[in-house]
Amino acid sequence: MKSPTRRSKKSPETQPILADAADLPEKLPQLLLPWFDRHQRKLPWRQTQDPYAIWLSETMLQQTQVVTALPYYHRFLKRFPTVQALAAAPLQEVLKSWSGLGYYRRARHLHEAAKAICENFRGIVPGTAAELVTLPGVGRYTAGAVASFAFNECTPIVDCNVARVLCRLLNWPVDPTAPQAAKALWQVAHQIVPADRPGAFNHALMELGATVCVPRAPQCLICPAQQCCQSCAAGTQQDIPLRKEKPATPIVKRAVFVLRHEGRVLLMQRPKNCIWEELWEFPALPDLSHFNSRTGLADVLREQLGLEVVPDRWRGRLSHQLTHRAMRYRIWRGVAVRGIERVLLPPCETGRYQAWRWLENLADVPVGTVTHKIATLARLD
């Protein structure tokens, strides 16, 4: 192990973490910033200085890829152009703009945070990572991103791209999501973020991870940081970062009912504290496969929903893969002929449906992607 020839002025107490790469804080910005200026993708949130827009983009980009978030970003910003507009809007409107994007707690937190900004920060997005991180839904990554991108604060960020780049630069064969490794990576990031153009440097680090230092088959030949990359020198890029094995995802079977009455369709609002929390969907029951006949189906709906239904001949199936479970839907269709003005609320997974509505248009309530898919399958659109 080489001994460091030079010590950074920053955080001397944590300096040993870079003992093998003491020149990284000096060299990396010199290599990455010119590369970034030439090669960065022109993304809309990089063309603005509006902290609100940058905060929104960083929230949407959590666990979500750029191409997925892009259309939502434009729509959301048009619908809620300012913190004040967002804070003043009803939560259901905010969730409707988030419909299909997933991780709906992000939208709830965003809304809560907008209200907090109006109450505690006079409607102005706070300019330091320390203040930002106090907002709901804003963790150290998002706080650092907004502070460095919008306010040029010299503060680091570590997302999965940065973590992968740093692990490879330092030839650390670790799982970056493990708490100890994450702590070390934040220390490293803190030591290398330059006082000059910290936002551009953070962008550059992420851009490198997204476009060159990619998870599989990193393009080391064209990498601007190749000369200070220890895993490239050692030939260990493919094995870094370490991936932990994933548990098997359970299969959840649900029977879904697309029930119509005079041009409207029945939707129910899911409970709190569950997946798709308080979003709306076609009523669904555990698929126990005991209503295979149409008469059995009518009995179940009379009992569970209090509805007299004439079932359809049509039926559909749909699989929907989530990170932690695999959904299997069997879809039934029918026309409600009695009981439509007083529908019963059946149990829904862990809780119970909170509300029901006969809707002419799915866009009137926030829904998940699965509900859109089911509507399409059942030819409702």
Added chain:
DNA sequence: AAGGCGGGGGG
């Protein structure tokens, strides 16, 4: 420290 929380893309 571990688990919950969506959805999209590709093989």
Added chain:
DNA sequence: CCCCCAGCCTT
């Protein structure tokens, strides 16, 4: 059918 991606919060 499988694989990949990946912050924040709660417990």
